[in-house]
Amino acid sequence: MLEVRDLEAGYGPIRALDGVSIEIGEGETVAIIGANGAGKTTLLMAISGVVPTRRGSVTFRGQPLTGLPTHAIAKLGVGHAPEGRRIFPRLSVRENLQLGGFTQTNRAAVARDIDEACAIFPVLGERMSQMGGTLSGGEQQMLALARALVGRPKLLLLDEPSLGLAPLIVQKIFEVIGSLSKRGIAVVLVEQNARAALKLADRGYVLETGRITLSGSGKELSGDRRVREAYLGEG
């Protein structure tokens, strides 16, 4: 469903991605692990058209995304819960969720999707009229995830959804991510928490300084010596 071929992207003189190729199938959950600064966030931002690509291609369901503006990519069904959550701090939780459904034309359907998101994260339902910025970190992450889900994505890009959160909340978030494939949503999961990500994912890629150095099923990667030493803190 998503095919990234030989992608090169960066900021000014810095080349953050140096010929990255990955593939994600329908309903598949794929983890991308790597150290800080390896280019994980840039990869997601390039897929979403926020960071311009210099070379290579991104194809989503047969349609080239390269060169499309970000909002058009979102409209095609690519959801993105970005690094640092980036919820709208001075909009209410309800308004944040409504904006998640911005590309939908049916208001009643958006309202239903918001109810559904609140069923998944009941705490959001209790905080509907609170400003996004007053939520705790965990609640903000749930809001970011819920906002992306209200947009009915076919592919969801998740950037460090567990960063800085308490273990119990991380567990909840990963549970929800794990349930997405049952709903037919493909997921690209970028994580520092490699152990949890690989456990959840069908497949994974290891990104090192802008290049894919390893790939395989979640199980294969968790068993790989280099992965265990570098990312799972064993060795």
Next chain:
Amino acid sequence: MSAQFFLQQCLIGLTNGALIALVALGYTMVYGIIGLINFAHGDLIMLGACLALSIVGALGLAAVDPAVTWVAIAGLVLVCGLACGSLNVAVDRIVYKPLRNAPKLAPLVSAIGVSFIFMNIGLFWLGSADRSFPELLPSDNVLPDDWGLQFTQKDRLVVLIVVPLMVALSILVRWTKLGKAMRAVSQDPTAAALVGVDVDRVIAATFFIGGFLGGAASVVYSLYINTIGFQMGFQNGLYAFTAAVLGGIGSIPGAVLGGVVIGLVRALASAYVGERWTGAIVFAILIVILVFRPEGLLGRRVREKV
């Protein structure tokens, strides 16, 4: 120095303040969405006044039956609003949009350039001398005589145009999809784009709305003050910009509050202290308020959150 005199000055101040607020909204909306102080906004309003004068002259609106005067005024507001809104969008497209990712100083200096270009167009259009704007409305009092207060048809015009526009703007920003998108873009344009908001279109819409309000203000100003000139944009723009900063730039209720405060201060200062001190007093108060509340009356304290 009776209470009645004081009330009268307050009434003048509120009316003037409403007009200042309408202009201040144009500054604060554009600042809120792209962080640009649009120095050309005052001159945009001057061009609106030029257009209004030409239309009134061409159609002979000064001589129409009083019964249709209000229709004529509504038409003027609409035409000048659309013209100024469109011009504002065009300027954004041609001048500011290519500079969207440039350092903040580049669009700022460009806005000063646009201001000069507008002023020269106004000079060409009106000539260098001030022009008198036809009196479409008489200055007779609409309040009962025994109240001892003056509130003329012109004052009423200001309220009748400004208040509905402000109500419409609040509804738009608060409740509509566009309004939510505008607030989202002002808080985090990238996150807004990621949920599918076309950021450039939202920015264009903001320029249009700010320009439309400016165009409406130009008509109200022309009918209220009855003198226009190619330099009118500078001083009026300065007061309105001050109102926006005083209220907290980027805040829509702040612009309205700032406009009303400045209108009141101006009226009271010129009545009790003297006309020539007005400017000094307004800006002294601005400085004092900003020393204690740098973010303005209703502005947000900027705080970096990690």
